[in-house]
Amino acid sequence: MAALVQQEDKLAMSSDELLEAQLELYHHGLAFVKSLALKAAIDLGIPDAIHSRGGGGATLSELVADIGIHPTKLPNLRRLMRVLTTSGVFSVSGSGDAACYKLTRVSRLLVSGGLSPMVVGFLYPQYVAALSDMREWFTDERATAMSLFEVANGRTLWELAASDPTTGTALQAAMDADSRFTVKNLLTDCGASVLSAVRGPLVDVGGGHGATAAAVASAFPHLKCSVLDLPHVVASAPAHEGDIRRRRYVEYIPPADVVLLKWILHDWKDEDCVKILRRCKEAIPSRDAGGKVIIIDAVVGSASSSQGIISKETEVLFDVYIMNIDGIEREDHEWKKIFVEAGFTDYKITPTKGLRQIIELYP
Numbered sequence: 020m021a022a023l024v025q026q027e028d029k030l031a032m033s034s035d036e037l038l039e040a041q042l043e044l045y046h047h048g049l050a051f052v053k054s055l056a057l058k059a060a061i062d063l064g065i066p067d068a069i070h071s072r073g074g075g076g077a078t079l080s081e082l083v084a085d086i087g088i089h090p091t092k093l094p095n096l097r098r099l100m101r102v103l104t105t106s107g108v109f110s111v112s113g114s115g116d117a118a119c120y121k122l123t124r125v126s127r128l129l130v131s132g133g134l135s136p137m138v139v140g141f142l143y144p145q146y147v148a149a150l151s152d153m154r155e156w157f158t159d160e161r162a163t164a165m166s167l168f169e170v171a172n173g174r175t176l177w178e179l180a181a182s183d184p185t186t187g188t189a190l191q192a193a194m195d196a197d198s199r200f201t202v203k204n205l206l207t208d209c210g211a212s213v214l215s216a217v218r219g220p221l222v223d224v225g226g227g228h229g230a231t232a233a234a235v236a237s238a239f240p241h242l243k244c245s246v247l248d249l250p251h252v253v254a255s256a257p258a259h260e261g262d263i264r265r266r267r268y269v270e271y272i273p274p275a276d277v278v279l280l281k282w283i284l285h286d287w288k289d290e291d292c293v294k295i296l297r298r299c300k301e302a303i304p305s306r307d308a309g310g311k312v313i314i315i316d317a318v319v320g321s322a323s324s325s326q327g328i329i330s331k332e333t334e335v336l337f338d339v340y341i342m343n344i345d346g347i348e349r350e351d352h353e354w355k356k357i358f359v360e361a362g363f364t365d366y367k368i369t370p371t372k373g374l375r376q377i378i379e380l381y382p
């Protein structure tokens with residue numbers, strides 16, 4: 020009893036502290052509004068509208084005219100932009116009617132051809148619906164063998180993407196956008212050494228429509244690249260990406276010097292990752308003969324990704340986001356355990372400034 024009273028005393032706070040705590044609590048509770056304001060800006064085409072005005076930026080009335088917003092909504096647009104400038108998505112200079120909005124390095128990535136499909140994908144209704152109610156999944160006996168996504172939507176994300184073209188298209192658009200951006204900045208710039216010495220064929224497992232393989236092939240023309248993915252994904256791939264060979268992957272990975280797994284293993288539980296990696300190992304030659312698996316995924320808490328609150332928070336947010344489909348964002352020691360179990364002898368992590376690192380895995 021005495022210990023309990025002591026504990027309560029320690030928690031006693033002044034009114035100021037309580038008000039600050041309430042503010043902090045509401046700040047957390049309202050964090051989703053930031054995401055939704057960002058999506059609204061994309062849906063309205065605000066990044067493109069500012070971009071098309073050139074370096075001078077755009078005032079609210081210019082945005083209203085360019086985007087086709089009803090003039091009565093101008094004050095509401097100002098409120099939306101206030102959230103987005105406060106969070107650094109856009110910048111603003113001047114005030115009142117002269118306030119001028121510009122792109123920041125963040126919103127530059129949302130201009131057409133950039134990462135908007137990925138941000139829209141984060142907020143995909145079925146995905147958000149599953150995350151909105153985790154109680155049943157955490158507590159119900161019947162939900163133990165199911166992913167959060169399955170509990171909410173009655174089927175897995177991959178089943179939904181296969182049967183519902185809208186979901187399939189949105190998923191691929193998100194992945195294509197991420198791949199184009201990531202490969203350019205990750206593999207062909209900071210991680211160029213990872214691919215420049217590769218001579219033999221490369222197979223991108225779970226490579227979607229082939230955006231990653233196409234970007235790799237264009238940066239390293241000597242590499243013969245092929246893509247494996249599920250039949251409906253291969254069938255819906257556009258035909259314009261050079262001579263990238265697309266194959267349906269279900270059980271077998273064809274022989275290659277390098278197997279690429281970009282943003283694949285974080286979708287799967289440890290035991291599934293071990294199975295996938297064993298298949299990859301069967302497909303590649305020895306290390307001396309140039310065999311390796313390249314994994315592009317987060318390494319939670321890795322030296323470069325643990326810089327600052329943004330990277331720390333994004334890593335753990337992504338982990339819960341991917342928990343939706345039974346995926347996991349892993350720390351170095353968790354990766355190591357999987358690699359050892361799959362029979363690999365060594366690995367090397369090349370750190371990057373972004374969310375994901377490059378892992379080279381050797382047989």
Ligand SMILES: C[S@@+](CC[C@H](N)C(=O)[O-])C[C@H]1O[C@@H](n2cnc3c(N)ncnc32)[C@H](O)[C@@H]1O
Pocket residue numbers: 177194195197198224225226227228231247248249252268269280281282283286
């Ligand atoms: C998160 S996406 C990553 C796509 C791509 N690697 C990228 O980063 O843009 C996962 C991919 O794995 C594919 N996939 C899911 N299950 C698969 C399976 N059993 N065999 C092959 N591909 C599969 C999906 O169709 C999807 O294209």
